């Protein structure tokens with residue numbers, strides 16, 4: 001079994017990791033030169049960005065077009081940041097219009113490949129900046145005609161089709177915000193998010209292609225709308241893009257086809273001048289308690305930071321034949337920042353793929369790289385571990401020589417996977433950037449600069465410009481080198497979250513109260529004697545399953561909502577492919593009898609509430625959960641049991657030692 005970065009063995013192996021991969025001149029040449037000339041220059045620039053953030057970011061922001069200038073770069077009253085104060089701009093203008101105005105209307109901005117391969121070849125679309133401008137403007141006018149105004153939040157629940165970024169940019173264009181919901185979420189997850197955002201307009205597709213089958217998006221939306229009306233929330237309009245063309249339920253008073261609403265819409269729609277601090281989007285992510293929280297990102301700071309990180313971390317250069325492919329779904333922050341908002345302003349084509357990596361076969365990604373001459377490939381460790389398992393014969397079938405840079409994101413990468421990626425995909429020649437960041441940070445916060453920062457497998461290396469990252473103890477005191485502690489960021493940065501939608505107390509409580517004055521990331525980490533960061537995993541009740549964040553409480557509530565379950569405790573466990581898998585300890589009520597059939601039923605039940613990613617990998621039935629005298633579930637003990645480790649924990653405080661014995665004996 002590959003060592004999991006969250007298991008204790010892998011922390012030991014990370015501590016021992018000392019293979020250094022120094023940047024080479026050939027790598028820099030392939031990428032048209034490094035973004036900064038040396039580690040010393042990085043250090044000097046970083047020091048300046050921390051000492052004088054206004055000077056530093058004021059200069060970076062000059063590369064963007066603003067409709068009115070800022071009166072000051074930053075106003076900081078912890079935890080409230082305002083960046084580019086009083087300035088107005090529009091991110092859509094900087095992502096698209098500006099390229100058209102600069103004479104690049106015919107350059108390709110978006111490359112899209114569909115999943116089905118009807119006659120051997122998939123559907124492919126190349127959208128130029130000029131075409132994007134027309135499509136976005138048309139849909140922006142369509143949204144206006146549906147009554148969407150500045151300040152509204154439009155919900156987008158779509159597959160990976162070009163119309164998703166088009167809809168996002170259309171919202172931005174008219175000053176409305178969007179809330180993208182991952183297409184893999186079922187109806188109950190839509191309900192919570194639509195209600196929280198008070199969305200009156202939902203944009204969806206009839207269906208989405210996934211591994212050869214249709215995900216019934218429109219049906220899920222209808223189910224959600226019915227549940228919402230029961231809670232007195234009225235969704236006024238549902239715009240449906242035709243993609244999979246199966247029969248779908250239709251409500252003529254509410255539903256309209258995308259092709260109909262754009263048919264007569266004008267391609268003329270001026271960008272709204274929005275305030276730098278106007279809401280760009282809300283994106284829901286799991287926390288340790290309660291329902292997912294809507295992370296708020298605003299316009300100016302997010303625009304500057306995501307495009308600048310993309311340029312520096314991926315060494316993006318327009319007009320040099322680069323093709324950037326991020327394999328994330330746009331339903332997650334990685335897709336928001338590094339398929340859409342961070343890439344388009346750099347005028348490098350961004351590639352979007354609709355479907356699964358193993359459809360119709362395990363070489364699909366490598367086929368895509370070969371077909372589109374991809375130069376930059378950005379994916380997650382969980383995907384890399386799956387590629388490893390599928391075998392190197394798959395990438396070997398394809399010409400991957402166009403690749404110049406590889407990236408990873410989402411979870412700690414185990415050194416074995418790093419080395420495999422380096423050798424099998426990067427042919428030992430491409431730099432790898434292991435980028436650490438979060439929905440809350442908006443963009444990369446700890447990452448190597450390619451061709452500059454020497455890399456060590458498993459380390460996300462050094463803080464990006466403007467990021468004052470540190471490892472501290474409970475009191476905010478910095479830890480000595482190589483000592484684990486809490487990861488914090490001590491200064492504001494442009495794309496930091498501006499809050500949790502509608503929940504100021506939770507915003508303060510989650511990020512700012514445990515160590516006053518510092519942003520608490522929720523990850524444990526250590527910094528080595530070189531100053532490199534090594535992320536050790538979440539320190540809260542969030543688990544990172546295949547790079548997707550899940551709150552253990554969400555899964556517990558989903559389990560308890562099943563009629564036969566009275567109590568459930570969920571913890572992470574090492575998993576060969578997913579990094580962390582989900583282990584559930586379940587106590588049944590009088591009506592429930594432990595059985596394999598019930599286990600499958602519970603898995604399906606969780607999927608119907610939270611989506612397939614939340615399905616427990618292991619379920620154990622138990623008569624009682626081990627608890628402390630004060631009634632707290634002993635999660636550390638459960639984690640040890642789930643990992644098959646012998647618990648060294650003092651169990652004398654266990655109220656029910658029988659429960660412990662039963663859990664240990666009751667194997668899957």
Ligand code: WTA
Pocket residue numbers: 285332333334408409410411412413434435436437438439440460521522523535537538544547548549
């Ligand atoms: C984890 C994804 C180690 C971490 C962009 C973080 C990582 C959470 C890395 C955020 C990395 C992300 N190395 N761990 N390079 N990147 N993480 O909000 O636990 O979906 O807190 O954002 O993923 O997940 P989120």
